[in-house]
Amino acid sequence: MILKKRTKPRILKKYEALLPRLPPNFPRLADVRHEYNKNKKGYEGELDVDYHLKWLPHEYMILQDVCLKTQERTFQMDNLVITQQAITIVDVKNYNGRIIFDTILDQFTRDDGAIEMGFSHPIAQVELQRSNLQQWLLERNFPNIPIHYFIAISDPRTILKVEGDKEKIAKIVAHAATISKKIIDRNKRLSGHTALQDRKIGHATRKESTVFDKDILEAHGIKEKHLLPGVQCPACGVLGMRRVHTGWFCYKCQKKSRDAHTSALADYLLLVRPWITNSECMRFLKFNAKNVATRLLREYGLFYDKARRRWVQK
Ligand SMILES: [Zn+2]
Structure with missing residues (x-):
């Protein structure tokens, strides 16, 4: 069993x-x-x-x-x-x-x-x-x-x-x-x-029993600034899809996606830290609209911590 x-x-x-x-x-x-x-x-x-x-x-x-x-x-x-x-x-x-x-x-x-x-x-x-x-x-x-x-x-x-x-x-x-x-x-x-x-x-x-974890960035001497930001295209893998009205657009293979940003957010929360701010979200996903950041983070299932002005996992 x-x-x-x-x-x-x-x-x-x-x-x-x-x-x-x-x-x-x-x-x-x-x-x-x-x-x-x-x-x-x-x-x-x-x-x-x-x-x-x-x-x-x-x-x-x-x-x-x-x-x-x-x-x-x-x-x-x-x-x-x-x-x-x-x-x-x-x-x-x-x-x-x-x-x-x-x-x-x-x-x-x-x-x-x-x-x-x-x-x-x-x-x-x-x-x-x-x-x-x-x-x-x-x-x-x-x-x-x-x-x-x-x-x-x-x-x-x-x-x-x-x-x-x-x-x-x-x-x-x-x-x-x-x-x-x-x-x-x-x-x-x-x-x-x-x-x-x-x-x-x-x-x-x-x-x-807990989840075995390790800071792999630290283990390899990798700093946050070394990580390439951007949304990865689910079709061709290129980083840096462009934010368009209804989602994301790949400049390389022309593919469109509504939710390609979810795996980028998952990467950030896994690798960098377990919370994110609106401005970090815009920097990491490479777009510039605060209201869109708020919407994407809420839709992702994060909660806003008003006192610390950041989005956290439940
Ligand atoms: Zn692509």
Whole structure:
């Protein structure tokens, strides 16, 4: 049973909004594109694993994309599976080519045909998630909960290689298609112990889970002034549609649109700040009529904060 469903991550939405708004000669454009691709690939891998996990028996509660806060830190997990026997963290990795776990040197490398790169160790990452989750449960009066973890390799073409202790890695890392069976097997071995308050834990987790967020402009050293303003043409993608009487007109492909400004406003609220003034609206959408700004912002569903003279989201 899916208790919390995955939606497109906020960070990925931010990258989608950011890329068309950076000038083509922006110095850090390649880094931004790299991060966008990484986030997109990660999300696609998570969706692939969702497909396999949904076949778990009904009493297995699945929470996708969980972000929790302990007193010290915020941590994020791709999947939690909660049963009366245990909680299982399923972390998703989407890699091309070949991945190598070296248990002797305690190293992890990825080899995609061209380069071998050392990555931060996936097992260390998920172990950290486990200790954070343990702490979170303790703070909510759920002590002594068994927490297991798996690393699901989402792409069936990825080749897994182990140097050293194969058995140890095989207990943790597997292709997505076999993860469900591994979770069920481990749960069966645990049955007979005192049953956990699985529903209570599941609902507390869902209730407290927040949206994982990050200031990506700051992360890439991008200032507000670097962002290209303008309404993007839904047909040809060009920025800077012209405001005409009934909507927007594209100077390049001649397409007309009534509501092309809504995605520009969404970009602004996502990337810049969660509120907007009339003058910022006119600057960002590139037109000059205060009454039109007021109308568009109201129609968009924003509310006017009179004291601060700005439009806010509900
Ligand atoms: Zn156009």
